[in-house]
Amino acid sequence: MSRAGGVQGGRVPQHIAVIMDGNGRWARQRGLPRLAGHRAGTENIRAIVREADRLGVRYLTLYAFSTENWARPSAEVQGLMQILSDFIDRETRALHEENVHLRHLGRLEGLSPRLAEKVRYAVELTSRNSGLTLAIAFNYGGRTDIVDAVRKIIAAGISPDQIDEQLISANLYTAGMPDPDVIIRTSGERRISNFLIWQAAYSEFWFTPVFWPDFRPEHIQQAINEYGRRERRFGGLISE
Numbered sequence: 001m002s003r004a005g006g007v008q009g010g011r012v013p014q015h016i017a018v019i020m021d022g023n024g025r026w027a028r029q030r031g032l033p034r035l036a037g038h039r040a041g042t043e044n045i046r047a048i049v050r051e052a053d054r055l056g057v058r059y060l061t062l063y064a065f066s067t068e069n070w071a072r073p074s075a076e077v078q079g080l081m082q083i084l085s086d087f088i089d090r091e092t093r094a095l096h097e098e099n100v101h102l103r104h105l106g107r108l109e110g111l112s113p114r115l116a117e118k119v120r121y122a123v124e125l126t127s128r129n130s131g132l133t134l135a136i137a138f139n140y141g142g143r144t145d146i147v148d149a150v151r152k153i154i155a156a157g158i159s160p161d162q163i164d165e166q167l168i169s170a171n172l173y174t175a176g177m178p179d180p181d182v183i184i185r186t187s188g189e190r191r192i193s194n195f196l197i198w199q200a201a202y203s204e205f206w207f208t209p210v211f212w213p214d215f216r217p218e219h220i221q222q223a224i225n226e227y228g229r230r231e232r233r234f235g236g237l238i239s240e
Helices: 023-029 034-043 045-055 067-071 074-097 113-125 142-155 165-170 217-229
Strands: 015-019 059-066 101-105 133-140 182-185 204-207
Touching: 015 217, 023 034, 034 045, 034 074, 045 059, 045 074, 045 217, 059 067, 059 074, 067 074, 074 113, 101 113, 133 142, 142 165, 182 217, 204 217
Parallel strands: 015 059, 015 182, 059 133, 101 133, 182 204
Antiparallel strands: none
């Protein structure tokens, strides 16, 4: 065991990203409305943040609301907006006191002015914290991320021959963050769902049938242990 109890082998990913899936099915199994599942999933976040921090993870990105989620029934969408608002009200101060640096990935356009202002406040309040970076992907889409990066590059007047992978990465929502080492998806689904599609080029994937509200610290330990057993080649070969 490494000093970070529960992790075998000592190799901890710098950046873990999570597709928090299965809230609706978790609620349905219990005869509850879908929003009850989303609330249960949100209440699960703090424990996972603390465990990731304890294990030595430096960046944790959570996929909370995609650009495609606007197509869901309006009552569910409005409920999700309220859940985000409640999360900011309830958790921002505590996360700040724990030295967590909050980031928002995605567009603020589409959110109500009041909610957008709450997001800005949380990001600004924690911007100088030096602990774990918690990035919430809300109103986020991987393709939109790339489109917005390209628009910024064009608006800056940069000539085509100056554009390379580093420049595009520097203009994505995740600018300044390392690409995710491992992406976890809960609920048993095995697809990326428009999440960090540029950044995930060489990420390892770990899938679990566990619904997000039931995802526990031991599950993130399992994902890290599996990550530690894999060889990352980045298109090359391991020297023998």
